[in-house]
């Protein structure tokens with residue numbers, strides 16, 4: 069298939085290389101052939117990761133409402149630190165359990181994605197609603213080789229990460245804060261704050277609200 073008015077050479081350049089910024093000095097042309105993550109520490113031997121893929125496919129990927137206790141036990145078996153009274157719903161997707169820490173009384177809703185390439189630490193009394201995405205990974209868009217960048221995420225006690233919220237690499241969400249549905253959170257959120265929108269804007273939780281001291 070060939071795009072109208074575009075030669076095959078030009079078309080392939082269009083699909084496989086794209087300009088990120090004006091190529092004044094040749095920097096900024098992405099070349100995925102140069103991608104190399106061999107220095108990325110995966111944190112566990114390949115056979116453990118392979119076994120985790122099996123467990124993940126059998127006990128996490130489906131809709132069947134298996135007991136949370138079973139899922140917590142499996143996560144612990146693969147190195148996660150999980151507190152008590154933790155609810156893990158169906159289709160929760162954890163990349164590396166050995167980089168996951170969850171406190172007590174935490175709810176993790178359906179289809180939550182925990183991309184734990186770097187450590188993900190979730191405090192006590194935290195609710196992660198459906199399809200929230202805690203994303204510890206990104207790429208350096210100034211690097212020709214599309215260099216992998218990973219940074220940890222911390223969700224402090226009593227936070228609510230609402231449905232479809234995106235929490236980016238390196239973000240700490242301060243105690244008793246809310247990341248509203250669909251928010252895109254790329255910077256730290258102070259305690260007792262509501263973050264909403266893309267990019268997230270913040271406002272303080274009202275002092276009249278229950279739980280605010």
Ligand SMILES: CC(C)(COP(=O)(O)OP(=O)(O)OC[C@H]1O[C@@H](n2cnc3c(N)ncnc32)[C@H](O)[C@@H]1OP(=O)(O)O)[C@@H](O)C(=O)NCCC(=O)NCCS
Nearest residue numbers: 197198229230231232246247248249250251262264265266
């Ligand atoms: C954040 C949330 C809790 C509302 O908080 P609130 O303080 O009661 O907010 P209000 O409804 O009073 O709205 C305050 C302002 O924030 C805006 N706002 C509320 N939620 C928003 C969101 N998700 N994204 C962007 N703006 C939002 C409102 O439009 C309003 O703006 P305005 O002042 O310009 O009119 C709610 O909107 C939300 O995101 N809920 C998540 C629902 C969910 O994930 N459910 C999972 C299943 S239980």
